[in-house]
Amino acid sequence: YIMAEDGRKMSKHLGNILEPMPLMERHGADAVRWFMACSGTPWSPRRIGHTVLEEISRKVLMTYWNTASFFTLYASHGTWDADAAAVPSERPVLDRWALAEVHGLARGVTERLENFDPAGAGQLLSEFIDDLSNWYVRRSRRRFWDADANALTTLYECLDVLTRLLAPFVPFISEEVWQRVVRPGAASA
Numbered sequence: 001y002i003m004a005e006d007g008r009k010m011s012k013h014l015g016n017i018l019e020p021m022p023l024m025e026r027h028g029a030d031a032v033r034w035f036m037a038c039s040g041t042p043w044s045p046r047r048i049g050h051t052v053l054e055e056i057s058r059k060v061l062m063t064y065w066n067t068a069s070f071f072t073l074y075a076s077h078g079t080w081d082a083d084a085a086a087v088p089s090e091r092p093v094l095d096r097w098a099l100a101e102v103h104g105l106a107r108g109v110t111e112r113l114e115n116f117d118p119a120g121a122g123q124l125l126s127e128f129i130d131d132l133s134n135w136y137v138r139r140s141r142r143r144f145w146d147a148d149a150n151a152l153t154t155l156y157e158c159l160d161v162l163t164r165l166l167a168p169f170v171p172f173i174s175e176e177v178w179q180r181v182v183r184p185g186a187a188s189a
Contacts (some may be wrong), residue, residue: 005049018145030170056125078147085153095154
């Protein structure tokens with residue numbers, strides 16, 4: 001069941017219910033969907049409120065969006081040509097790590113969803129989004145500034161797989177990233 005932020009069960013009598021439409025208008029439907037699917041098992045109590053939805057928006061959705069925007073910015077400024085990238089096994093170790101992580105993520109998310117564990121899948125996805133942004137992108141900034149084909153192609157491949165995995169959970173933002181980043185990049189890849 002779903003509880004208010006203060007830990008009490010929601011009830012009209014207590015005046016602590018949250019209407020879904022205003023929540024979606026304030027935080028977006030994807031944040032609410034992510035909470036419902038990934039915040040825990042349906043039979044355990046979960047606290048919902050503006051604080052938790054703001055955290056989902058900031059830590060998951062905005063980090064994903066900013067990583068996709070980062071790719072778009074540097075791919076468009078340079079002359080990104082995916083064919084100029086080395087085969088994955090010959091790319092720098094950080095690129096190979098990112099690719100291994102995203103393909104391991106695909107296996108892990110698939111396994112958890114097949115076992116009816118969307119919360120576990122969501123945990124894997126949020127951890128990968130954080131790693132992609134705070135480890136891979138930050139440590140490869142110089143390479144992006146130099147329009148390094150290996151770095152751009154690796155980030156594109158990670159965003160492609162990640163966007164497909166996120167689509168069932170957050171369809172609106174993932175569709176936007178698909179249309180703005182993945183589809184146009186497919187012509188380059």
